[in-house]
Amino acid sequence: MPIDLSKIRAIDVHVHAEVSxxxxEDPVMGKFFDAASHYFKAPRERPKMPEIIELxxxxxxxxxxxxxxxxSGMGAKRVSNYEVAELANKNDDICIPFASIDPHKGKYGAREALDLIENHGVKGFKFHGIAQNCHPADPMGYPIYEVINEYKLPAIFHTGHSGMGTGxxxxxxxxxxxxxxxxxxDVAVDFPDMKIILAHPSWPWVDESLSMALHKTNVFIDLSGWSPKYFxxxxxxxxxxxxxxxxLFGSDFPLIHPDKWIKVAQEVGFKxxxxxxxxxxxxxxxLGLV
Known part of the structure; x- marks a missing residue:
């Protein structure tokens, strides 16, 4: 059942599936979860995907x-993109499957991207240069971007400070x-049909994101990762x-609850x-829903 836009009040473009x-839970990633929970003052226990979907x-x-x-960058075992896609597709009235592929996987990663799009209904991708220890425009990631660009799908790129690793x-x-x-x-220039979403307000480089979104037709900004009162x-x-x-509205759940973000956003001066x-x-x- 496709998403009925008349029956939903918002679209959160930034939700993490952190545990399988x-x-x-991967022990390496667990250490980062400990620190991130302290930084965000968020609960340490990470919800599983069915819990997220129901919420x-x-x-x-x-x-x-x-x-x-x-x-590659952190040495932490990933949650399977196929597990994410399977659960999202079973709940496609509310959930949109995105995938993440380490750019270090190059052409082999591009094969996975193609399979996820063609056979598993994935509608977008997430990249995190800091966690992946990778310059976003490193040519090793270009085979993956080429697939995304061909299908004209969105890709979220983490920008700004990272709560992961803080402290x-x-x-x-x-x-x-x-x-x-x-x-x-450079990615926005080289792949003009890929819709690039710059995640977070990008502090301490806020004005760079604003400039890019103003300059490039394929660049957007999601407002996740911060309470709007700190924008x-x-x-x-x-x-x-x-x-x-x-x-675009994004929360960064489970570190920030979407209802809490929305409540604060109504009070900070958005028209x-x-x-x-x-x-x-x-x-x-x-996301191509209209």
Whole structure:
């Protein structure tokens, strides 16, 4: 059953499936979960995918669900893209399957991307240069991008500071430089049919994301990972004006609850007339739901 936009109140484009229903939590990733939970003041226990699906169904919020494949950069076993896709497709009234493939996997990763799109209904991809220890425009990832570009699908790129690794010795070995938004600009140029979503307000490089979304027709911004009360003023300024069609609601669940994000967003200065676009309409277009 496809998503009925008239029956949902929002689309959350940024929801993490952090644990498998079948496999135990990876011990390497567990250390990062400990630190991230402390940083975000969030519960340590990570919900399994069926729990996430039911929470969003009860809230009448459709959502994009994905894991982060950082097997090379962090040495942590990923949650299977196929498990995510299977559960999402069984609940396609509310859930949209995204996948994540470590760019280090190159052409072999491109084979997986193609299979996920053609045979498992995946509708988009997630990349995290910091966790994947990879420059977003490193040519090794281009075979994967080529597949995404061919199918004109969206790809979310983490930008800005990373809660993952914050407070850990040496940042857990994660390099923040790969979160600079402008590093994604070459990807936007080289793959103009791939819809690029720059995740988070991108602090401390906020203005780079705003510039890219203004300049590139295929670049959008999701507002996940921060409570809206902490948004830099220029994010709200551009969301109310020139980039009102480029801003997308995202929570970063399970670290931020979508209802909590929405409640705060109603109080920080977004114009009433732009909120329907931010909350649902803009994402519906990017995701090809309309």
């Amino acid at each position: 229903c079948h496999d135990p 969003y169904r009860e809230s009448q919020i459709a959502f994009c669900m994905f894991t982060v494949d950082c097997e 850990m010795r040496g940042g857990g070995g994660m390099r923040l430089k790969y979160g600079q938004p402008m590093l994604v600009d 830099p003023k220029q994010v709200i300024q551009y969301a109310n004006t020139q980039l009102k069609h480029k801003m 009433e007339e732009v909120m329907p676009g931010i909350m649902k309409d803009n994402a519906a277009k990017v």
